[in-house]
């Protein structure tokens with residue numbers, strides 16, 4: 210089988226799509242991953258790292274806090290505790306502050322938990338070795354006795370992350386220089402290795418560097434230029450694995466629809482088999498299914514998990530998820546087809562859908578497949594406010610939507626004619642995923658509740 214993209218996707222293009230959502234999950238951390246990637250890159254360049262090491266470092270930085278989704282949900286707190294902290298004056302980690310926020314008996318090592326979870330999430334899914342390990346140690350202190358290459362790269366990431374966190378939004382950046390340098394110097398021992406600290410102080414001492422860090426559009430451009438020669442071109446299998454990671458996180462955050470994306474992916478693939486699509490196209494549709502609600506990573510958990518009816522304000526935020534799916538997948542033109550299939554799943558053939566209000570002729574068949582797969586999966590799974598619809602009711606809903614010109618009738622007929630087959634497939638995939646998520650959740654809970662995470 211040939212690759213699904215004429216021009217293969219690069220690891221960077223895939224990571225930036227994810228990073229796009231991560232940088233929007235909380236207003237306090239807008240641009241955090243891009244900033245940290247840029248600062249890491251500059252420190253690494255000044256240390257004379259090889260091109261490959263530098264690219265692995267920057268790629269890790271782009272998604273380094275992915276474990277945050279788990280910490281956020283278990284602790285029911287805002288993300289800013291990890292990445293930004295107003296009371297964060299004299300030390301790199303104000304433990305009392307964490308204590309009050311998490312309402313747990315916190316110890317120094319707890320900050321490492323999201324890094325460990327990020328590692329566990331990514332370790333079997335990263336197309337490039339070492340990146341999960343670099344993420345794993347990004348809050349560890351520097352250990353002179355164990356100065357492996359990975360730990361050195363992690364330590365640069367750690368330092369870049371702390372510099373990014375020390376920058377306060379509403380104060381002019383140059384006036385913050387003294388404070389940043391002072392805190393970094395004070396904490397060099399035991400946190401960072403001295404050469405990296407020396408380089409970062411040198412950078413922070415220059416006006417242009419500080420202005421750059423705060424100039425998100427410029428940072429993105431610099432990173433794009435830097436990855437013009439990609440670190441790695443990835444294959445279809447690797448993209449599928451990565452899309453499963455995203456759907457795991459999306460599904461995990463919405464406890465009421467905890468296996469929805471996995472269900473949509475399997476139904477979309479099965480519909481495309483009925484359409485006699487090539488294996489290549491079937492896989493691409495499966496990926497679009499996994500990514501269709503990717504923009505929900507941006508929607509706050511209290512809205513995703515609200516049992517009652519959403520208010521107008523909440524509903525308007527909820528509706529934005531497809532808009533963000535579209536823009537996350539706009540980071541590369543190679544994703545164009547997947548982007549349209551994934552992001553148009555709430556569009557309706559008669560133009561009554563959202564957010565682009567497209568009509569029949571503007572929607573490709575791939576988009577129509579994801580649209581039908583989404584509705585079918587949603588009505589046949591349990592929701593907090595209702596039980597799943599049984600055969601007759603489900604068929605009635607789908608047929609009505611086809612009749613009203615909302616869903617494609619050819620696709621609806623395929624499902625109506627083979628209802629049990631589709632329903633059993635959905636059930637099987639969702640049960641399998643539920644078990645996998647449960648296992649992972651237990652692992653994550655253990656990590657979050659453990660007192661110390663020492664690996665070396």
Ligand SMILES: [Fe+2]
Pocket residue numbers: 273274291323324347348370
């Ligand atoms: Fe972190």
Ligand SMILES: [Fe+2]
Pocket residue numbers: 241245273274292370
């Ligand atoms: Fe961070």
Ligand SMILES: [Fe+2]
Pocket residue numbers: 501502530531554555
């Ligand atoms: Fe959706």
